[in-house]
Amino acid sequence: MALSSQDQLKHAVARAAVDEILPMLDRQTVVGIGTGSTANCFIDALAEYRHDFDGAVASSQATADRLKKHNIPVYDLNGVGTLPVYVDGADEINHQLHMIKGGGAALTREKIVAACAQTFICIADGSKHVDRLGGFPLPIEVIPMARSYVAREIVKLGGDPVYREGVVTDNGNQIIDIFNFMIDDPLDMEVRINSLVGVVTHGIFAVRGADILLLGREDGVARYTAS
Numbered sequence: 016m017a018l019s020s021q022d023q024l025k026h027a028v029a030r031a032a033v034d035e036i037l038p039m040l041d042r043q044t045v046v047g048i049g050t051g052s053t054a055n056c057f058i059d060a061l062a063e064y065r066h067d068f069d070g071a072v073a074s075s076q077a078t079a080d081r082l083k084k085h086n087i088p089v090y091d092l093n094g095v096g097t098l099p100v101y102v103d104g105a106d107e108i109n110h111q112l113h114m115i116k117g118g119g120a121a122l123t124r125e126k127i128v129a130a131c132a133q134t135f136i137c138i139a140d141g142s143k144h145v146d147r148l149g150g151f152p153l154p155i156e157v158i159p160m161a162r163s164y165v166a167r168e169i170v171k172l173g174g175d176p177v178y179r180e181g182v183v184t185d186n187g188n189q190i191i192d193i194f195n196f197m198i199d200d201p202l203d204m205e206v207r208i209n210s211l212v213g214v215v216t217h218g219i220f221a222v223r224g225a226d227i228l229l230l231g232r233e234d235g236v237a238r239y240t241a242s
């Protein structure tokens with residue numbers, strides 16, 4: 016089956032991310048790996064080099080399963096400590112390399128693994144690059160009993176919360192997506208939503224944004240760094 020042009024861009028940025036991290040790899044290196052269709056392309060490209068590094072920490076069960084299929088060892092983050100690099104996709108990314116993530120409900124583990132990484136490389140196709148975050152509904156992972164409370168607090172902040180029915184996160188929690196919620200100051204909004212009781216994590220990645228963006232465009236992969 017022919018790949019769509021968006022799929023081709025995902026493959027191109029995944030390959031570029033492998034090229035970016037190859038100089039960092041030795042037989043002791045453990046790599047942090049995100050979740051989603053772009054991260055899956057990265058896993059498949061990295062598998063060719065599985066004898067050149069030790070293994071990976073996965074940000075979701077789905078990623079762990081895919082790594083294991085490639086015979087890449089998967090480690091518990093608690094036994095690994097600091098990771099040299101974390102590679103993941105995004106739902107949106109702005110020019111400051113702040114992101115919205117969590118479209119696949121993996122945001123909490125992604126944020127934890129990203130926090131432990133020295134370098135965060137975001138890989139995305141060009142459709143994800145935006146001037147202002149918020150076109151993509153912002154996911155919030157909530158403790159189930161707090162769902163309605165958090166939703167009411169989000170309405171006070173100006174957003175339209177929608178319960179993502181039928182989705183249970185890897186941590187046993189639920190997801191609310193906030194629609195119509197443009198984010199002018201991602202750093203401030205990340206902290207404000209974090210302070211709501213019952214919120215486990217939400218999808219603004221600004222306090223720990225990306226360090227490098229590899230962006231797939233029709234004319235090639237562009238590389239940006241956080242200023």
Ligand SMILES: O=C[C@H](O)[C@H](O)[C@H](O)COP(=O)(O)O
Nearest residue numbers: 051052053104117119120121
């Ligand atoms: O929860 C999912 C993650 O945050 C993904 O990184 C994000 O949704 C991007 O996924 P994809 O590469 O499939 O667009």
